Amino acid sequence: MQSDDLLVAQLKQGVxxxxxxFVERFEASLYRFxxxxxxxxxxxxxxxxxxFAQLVRSLPSMRGGAQQLxxxxxxxxxxxxxxxxxxxxxxxxxxxxxAVINDPGPLPEEAVSEREQVDSVLQAIIQLDExxxxxxxxxFVEDCSIEQIxxxxxxxxxxxxxxxxxxxxxxxxxxxxxxxxx
Amino acid sequence: xxxxNDGHESELPDDKTLAGDRTLDEAFLRLRRLEPTAYGRxxxxxxxxxxxxxxxxxxxxxxxxxxxxxxxxxxPVAAALVMIAAVLLFSNFRKEQVYLQGKVATPTQPAQSLPxxxxxxxVARIEKTNKAKAVGYFETExxxxxxxxxxxESGWQIPKENQ
Numbered sequence: 001m002q003s004d005d006l007l008v009a010q011l012k013q014g015v016x017x018x019x020x021x022f023v024e025r026f027e028a029s030l031y032r033f034x035x036x037x038x039x040x041x042x043x044x045x046x047x048x049x050x051x052f053a054q055l056v057r058s059l060p061s062m063r064g065g066a067q068q069l070x071x072x073x074x075x076x077x078x079x080x081x082x083x084x085x086x087x088x089x090x091x092x093x094x095x096x097x098x099a100v101i102n103d104p105g106p107l108p109e110e111a112v113s114e115r116e117q118v119d120s121v122l123q124a125i126i127q128l129d130e131x132x133x134x135x136x137x138x139x140f141v142e143d144c145s146i147e148q149i150x151x152x153x154x155x156x157x158x159x160x161x162x163x164x165x166x167x168x169x170x171x172x173x174x175x176x177x178x179x180x181x182x
Numbered sequence: 183x184x185x186x187n188d189g190h191e192s193e194l195p196d197d198k199t200l201a202g203d204r205t206l207d208e209a210f211l212r213l214r215r216l217e218p219t220a221y222g223r224x225x226x227x228x229x230x231x232x233x234x235x236x237x238x239x240x241x242x243x244x245x246x247x248x249x250x251x252x253x254x255x256x257x258p259v260a261a262a263l264v265m266i267a268a269v270l271l272f273s274n275f276r277k278e279q280v281y282l283q284g285k286v287a288t289p290t291q292p293a294q295s296l297p298x299x300x301x302x303x304x305v306a307r308i309e310k311t312n313k314a315k316a317v318g319y320f321e322t323e324x325x326x327x328x329x330x331x332x333x334x335e336s337g338w339q340i341p342k343e344n345q
Binding site: 014016019020023027028031032035036041044045046048049050052053056057117118121122124125137140141168171172175176179 | 203205206209210212213214215216217218219221222223225226227228229230231232233234237238
């Protein structure tokens with residue numbers, strides 16, 4: 001914990017070595033956060049890089065210590081996500097169609113034999129509401145606490161719990177439905 | 183942040199204690215295995231290095247001396263300041279004019295009946311101004327507690343040699 005506080009202090013001072021540690025710790029998390037939203041591998045990597053760029057500029061003025069760091073990082077990621085949604089005016093497709101859209105680029109897990117299973121999970125999770133999806137990802141994939149999620153997504157703790165409860169049952173229903181498909 | 187529903191929602195079971203969700207646990211486990219490629223990792227490091235360099239460059243820039251710094255003032259504030267300055271200048275100008283013209287009225291003597299010098303000579307005007315400076319203004323008010331103002335008197339007192 002003390003080393004984490006030291007890391008945050010060094011990040012605020014702009015120490016390059018601290019940023020390398022910081023990138024190693026959060027790059028996979030940020031990539032997953034963006035990738036699960038649109039399943040675009042290249043875009044997810046670009047958004048992760050953009051988030052890091054923004055964090056370099058804003059971290060010196062961050063309030064709090066190591067405990068607030070994950071929430072701060074994901075709050076920044078969410079702002080990048082929202083900005084992209086505003087800027088690019090995405091063309092929305094019905095969920096039925098979205099479920100069968102193929103990935104535009106090569107997937108990093110292509111070499112892994114589990115690719116089909118990952119695809120099926122992604123197909124299910126992409127059908128969830130954006131907020132519910134973010135809450136579930138931060139809670140169960142990134143192991144953030146409920147309080148950290150509340151700060152990162154700017155919502156009350158009670159709402160986070162409610163989203164987790166509802167999201168789990170929704171996701172389970174979607175996954176079961178997919179398993180039943182031939 | 184608290185909402186009306188917080189009381190009810192906080193009673194929900196802790197998400198970690200919900201049992202029997204092997205399907206979900208497996209799904210989340212698969213998502214955890216997603217990793218960025220080497221290209222993505224390099225991109226992150228490049229971006230961070232560039233940003234840090236830019237920040238360092240910005241810190242090295244020479245500071246601007248105080249007389250060359252600018253401040254942003256909202257238009258209404260600037261307009262108000264200009265108006266106040268204009269009013270102050272105008273009132274000062276008017277005072278000067280009154281002194282220069284020497285049209286000073288006593289309580290018993292109207293301004294028009296004062297002797298005026300129509301000379302355009304500078305010397306005459308200066309003399310007039312010096313005389314006008316000797317004039318004193320007085321104001322007397324009498325108040326009674328609980329009643330209010332009883333008497334009010336004001337005017338200009340002109341020394342004998344000026345009359």
